Amino acid sequence: MSTLRGIRPALLEDWLRVRYFDARIDISSSGVVPYRLSEICSLTGLALEELGHLAFRDSPSLGQERLRQALVDRFAPRSGHAPLVANGSTEAILLAVSALVSAGDEVVVTSATYQSLSSLAESAGAKLIWWELDPGSSTPDLDQLRSLVGPRTRAVIVNFPHNPSGITLTDEEYRELIAIVDNHGAYLLWDAAFGELAYDADPLPDPSTRMERCVTFGTLSKAYGLPGLRVGWCIAPDQLLTEMVRIRDYVTLNTSPLLEEIAARVVENGDAVLRPRFEQARDNRAAVARWLEDNADVVAGFAPHGGVTAFPRFVGVTDTRPLCEFLADTEGVLTVPGDCFGHAERIRLGFGGRDDELRAGLAVLADTARQWGAR
Numbered sequence: 001m002s003t004l005r006g007i008r009p010a011l012l013e014d015w016l017r018v019r020y021f022d023a024r025i026d027i028s029s030s031g032v033v034p035y036r037l038s039e040i041c042s043l044t045g046l047a048l049e050e051l052g053h054l055a056f057r058d059s060p061s062l063g064q065e066r067l068r069q070a071l072v073d074r075f076a077p078r079s080g081h082a083p084l085v086a087n088g089s090t091e092a093i094l095l096a097v098s099a100l101v102s103a104g105d106e107v108v109v110t111s112a113t114y115q116s117l118s119s120l121a122e123s124a125g126a127k128l129i130w131w132e133l134d135p136g137s138s139t140p141d142l143d144q145l146r147s148l149v150g151p152r153t154r155a156v157i158v159n160f161p162h163n164p165s166g167i168t169l170t171d172e173e174y175r176e177l178i179a180i181v182d183n184h185g186a187y188l189l190w191d192a193a194f195g196e197l198a199y200d201a202d203p204l205p206d207p208s209t210r211m212e213r214c215v216t217f218g219t220l221s222k223a224y225g226l227p228g229l230r231v232g233w234c235i236a237p238d239q240l241l242t243e244m245v246r247i248r249d250y251v252t253l254n255t256s257p258l259l260e261e262i263a264a265r266v267v268e269n270g271d272a273v274l275r276p277r278f279e280q281a282r283d284n285r286a287a288v289a290r291w292l293e294d295n296a297d298v299v300a301g302f303a304p305h306g307g308v309t310a311f312p313r314f315v316g317v318t319d320t321r322p323l324c325e326f327l328a329d330t331e332g333v334l335t336v337p338g339d340c341f342g343h344a345e346r347i348r349l350g351f352g353g354r355d356d357e358l359r360a361g362l363a364v365l366a367d368t369a370r371q372w373g374a375r
């Protein structure tokens with residue numbers, strides 16, 4: 001593992017950390033409405049007194065067994081791979097990239113991308129090769145991917161449904177992507193942070209049921225409404241997990257047993273926790289689709305088939321950062337400037353939150369875009 005000294009600043013985090021806590025209306029987030037502990041207790045049957053017996057011992061390096069079993073049962077029942085429980089999928093991504101990628105490797109990664117999926121590999125000395133996803137189209141270009149993957153490719157790193165664009169894969173495209181990566185002996189790093197937020201089709205299965213060299217990332221931060229719990233995971237081949245634990249021994253050692261205990265109940269009762277937030281996200285998506293239609297004179301984009309982010313463009317605005325700053329500082333409406341994802345002409349919107357907040361935020365956004373476009 002190379003040290004992370006000199007790694008690029010994480011632009012999205014830099015933007016959010018100074019604005020997130022003051023926003024009046026938040027339509028920036030890639031999550032859903034966060035649950036309260038009391039809600040989790042009633043949805044999962046967890047009684048707080050049960051936690052009173054918990055001893056704050058160290059957890060096993062790969063995570064608490066009950067939670068690991070629940071992860072396999074829910075996310076990868078037919079996989080020969082095993083989970084590592086992590087402090088958010090952020091930690092799992094760091095460990096997997098550190099274990100897999102060395103200086104000089106070629107790594108193919110989507111552009112735009114959630115930044116840790118690219119900058120960690122770059123910091124390890126890899127040559128990044130960008131698979132450009134056109135944020136104006138809901139379809140990924142697999143021919144382009146085919147032309148980028150070759151014998152020197154160590155890993156292909158993707159996230160579908162995609163943050164920020166909302167681009168998703170059909171079942172056929174998913175199979176094709178796996179075949180392209182597998183045929184070249186590369187690893188597939190498959191970030192399924194939004195995997196269960198699929199509106200028009202079933203969620204795509206864990207790729208480890210179809211190929212050996214793959215690592216899947218998951219998290220309770222997004223669809224499950226628990227970003228502050230800081231529980232994520234990866235599902236990976238055994239020999240890679242051993243390497244990841246070797247690195248983890250110098251980073252976090254393990255996850256908190258308290259968080260793992262809560263997470264185990266959540267995953268065991270996954271449908272009950274997911275359903276209310278999924279339904280809200282699905283209804284909010286319809287509101288975004290209507291908003292795009294009603295404001296087609298100032299915004300251009302599509303309502304995604306998966307995930308909770310959209311990435312529209314604003315007619316006549318080439319750099320949305322001043323617009324986003326104005327929205328945040330003057331109107332109290334938090335969005336994300338597209339330059340955090342390499343597309344200055346776009347804005348990332350999160351539609352997983354409260355519906356009244358979303359509607360109010362979108363109305364301010366359209367009015368402001370109209371004024372700015374006319375300037």
Ligand SMILES: Cc1ncc(COP(=O)(O)O)c(C=O)c1O
Nearest residue numbers: 088089090114163193219221232
């Ligand atoms: C695609 C993607 N992967 C991973 C993460 C990290 O999530 P966490 O560390 O909270 O599990 C995020 C957070 O925004 C994300 O958008």
